[in-house]
Amino acid sequence: xxxxxxxxxxxxxxxxxxxxxxxxxxxxxxxxxxxxxxxxxxxxxxxxxxxxxxxxxxxxxxxxxxxxxxxxxxxxxxxxxxxxxxxxxxxxxxxxxxxxxxxxxxxxxxxxxxxxxxxxxxxxxxxxxxxxxxxxxxxxxxxxxxxxxxxxxxxxxxxxxxxxxxxxxxxxxxxxxxxxxxxxxxxxxxxxxxxxxxxxxxxxxxxxxxxxxxxxxxxxxxxxxxxxxxxxxxxxxxxxxxxxxxxxxxxxxxxxxxxxxxxxxxxxxxxxxxxxxxxxxxxxxxxxxxxxxxxxxxxxxxxxxxxxxxxxxxxxxxxxxxxxxxxxxxxxxxxxxxxxxxxxxxxxxxxxxxxxx
Ligand SMILES: O=c1[nH]cnc2c1ncn2[C@H]1C[C@H](O)[C@@H](CO)O1
Ligand SMILES: [Zn+2]
Numbered sequence: 164x165x166x167x168x169x170x171x172x173x174x175x176x177x178x179x180x181x182x183x184x185x186x187x188x189x190x191x192x193x194x195x196x197x198x199x200x201x202x203x204x205x206x207x208x209x210x211x212x213x214x215x216x217x218x219x220x221x222x223x224x225x226x227x228x229x230x231x232x233x234x235x236x237x238x239x240x241x242x243x244x245x246x247x248x249x250x251x252x253x254x255x256x257x258x259x260x261x262x263x264x265x266x267x268x269x270x271x272x273x274x275x276x277x278x279x280x281x282x283x284x285x286x287x288x289x290x291x292x293x294x295x296x297x298x299x300x301x302x303x304x305x306x307x308x309x310x311x312x313x314x315x316x317x318x319x320x321x322x323x324x325x326x327x328x329x330x331x332x333x334x335x336x337x338x339x340x341x342x343x344x345x346x347x348x349x350x351x352x353x354x355x356x357x358x359x360x361x362x363x364x365x366x367x368x369x370x371x372x373x374x375x376x377x378x379x380x381x382x383x384x385x386x387x388x389x390x391x392x393x394x395x396x397x398x399x400x401x402x403x404x405x406x407x408x409x410x411x412x413x414x415x416x417x418x419x420x421x422x423x424x425x426x427x428x429x430x431x432x433x434x435x436x437x438x439x440x441x442x443x444x445x446x447x448x449x450x451x452x453x454x455x456x457x458x459x460x461x462x463x464x465x466x467x468x469x470x471x472x473x474x475x476x477x478x479x480x481x482x483x484x485x486x487x488x489x490x491x492x493x494x495x496x497x498x499x500x501x502x503x504x505x506x507x508x509x510x511x512x513x514x515x516x517x518x519x520x
Contacts (some may be wrong), residue, residue: 165476166485167469169519173486174260174470174512176493177457179362179387179424180283181307181336182266183233184460185250186288187351188214191462194236194245202232211465218463224338229463230416238274240284247288248295255296257467260511261494264289265334266303268321278321282294282306286329301507303499305362307311307334309348310342315350323357331498332360334387339368344381351381360384360498362424366391367435378421390435392416393443396450407450417452422496426459427474428466440478448485454472455493487516 165173188211195202203217204210218226237243247264268281276284282304289302306322308315315335322333333354335344344351346362354361364387370393377383386392394501395410410415416423425444430436436443448454451463456471458464472489475481494508 165473165486167473168452169483170469171474171484172515173258173519174374174490174515175258175471175472175486176264176455176490176497176507177254177468177492178251178385178422178455178497179426179457179459180189180246180254180262182250182264183230183237183270185253185264185458185462186233186236186246186462187249187253188462189234190246190249191284193234196233196243198236198238199243200232200235211462214462215465218460219432221432223340223433223435224361226429226433226463227338233462234270237271238276240276240280240287243271243281243284244288244291247285248292251289251292251300251302252296253461254302254468255292255298255300257469258298259468260298260300261497261499261507262300263305263331263498264302265307265336266308267307267336269309269312278317281326282321282328282330283347286325287340290330299511301499301503303331304329305332305334305498306330307336308347310335310337310339310344310346310364312337313348317352317355319350319359319361323354323359326359331363332384334362336364336365336387339364340372343373344383348381351383352421355382362387364388367430368433369372369504370394371412374416378412378416383421384498385422385424386416387424387437388426388430389416390425390443391429392452393446396446398446407446409450415452420453422453422454422455422492423447423458426457427471428464429459432464438478439474442478444475445479448479452495453492454489455496457490483516483520487512487520490516
């Protein structure tokens with residue numbers, strides 16, 4: 164059994180975390196008070212519970228409704244910078260050593276900010292957070308475009324413009340069913356021509372066609388969730404040790420080492436998985452897919468990296484050797500330049516696990 168202290172101390176790498184899904188409940192309350200935004204609860208503890216319960220809807224669409232409140236309080240540079248700084252400090256306190264945090268700049272314009280001002284505000288917050296954090300952490304931005312809207316090309320251009328200013332990639336998020344990633348093909352083709360990196364939320368609320376499009380039409384470097392890749396693996400649950408038959412798409416994802424940004428607790432809430440023990444991550448990790456563990460939305464799931472790992476340890480008997488594998492998998496899959504990735508693996512992750520395993 165891994166102690167909570169050890170879990171907290173273990174260097175963790177987080178590739179899939181939404182800035183607008185990770186606010187402290189007390190901060191939501193304070194920021195809402197400043198702008199007169201009405202919230203469903205007035206006590207921080209109760210508000211935190213409200214987010215988790217409301218997001219526990221079994222549908223991605225209803226889960227996403229809870230973001231109305233967090234996005235509403237993130238419409239000024241000061242508010243965004245504060246949220247970004249607290250995010251980095253909270254992740255560092257949880258033992259995260261490298262984080263890619265995403266958000267959709269287009270959702271933060273109602274207070275009059277420009278897209279550039281939003282990115283600058285997050286950048287200022289990340290820098291402040293990294294400087295203030297109780298433990299060393301490197302945090303970078305991913306810019307998300309909303310899949311049901313039509314601003315993906317603009318956001319892709321923004322990601323490229325800020326590539327040397329804290330932004331390491333691009334993402335598409337929002338309701339999946341009815342909004343295939345191919346709607347944004349021009350943005351993905353532009354990013355490829357610019358040698359830029361991107362991930363796509365795919366295979367969460369919708370199955371294999373969404374994953375196939377994300378990879379084979381759009382050229383995604385990584386998959387956000389990707390849990391439904393399990394539908395392309397034939398096996399008999401009565402014989403848990405196999406045989407396993409990988410379809411063409413699953414084989415391609417594994418052969419090409421395409422990283423899966425898995426978010427176990429979030430998947431339970433949106434109905435993408437029934438329980439942690441039944442979550443596809445167990446089988447996918449066993450079959451040596453490039454699996455990573457992530458939080459998705461810490462506020463809506465009432466979670467942290469340590470908690471996600473603890474849940475997995477309980478369900479699948481994982482130990483520190485497995486956690487090292489997840490951390491190195493994630494670091495290898497990061498959009499940070501190769502030499503910086505290697506430095507975190509060699510100077511931070513490996514030494515800690517060498518000492519503690
Ligand atoms: O898990 C998710 N799937 C699809 N969209 C999501 C998920 N988590 C958050 N989002 C949306 C809601 C946020 O407002 C947006 C940008 O972070 O991304
Ligand atoms: Zn997500």
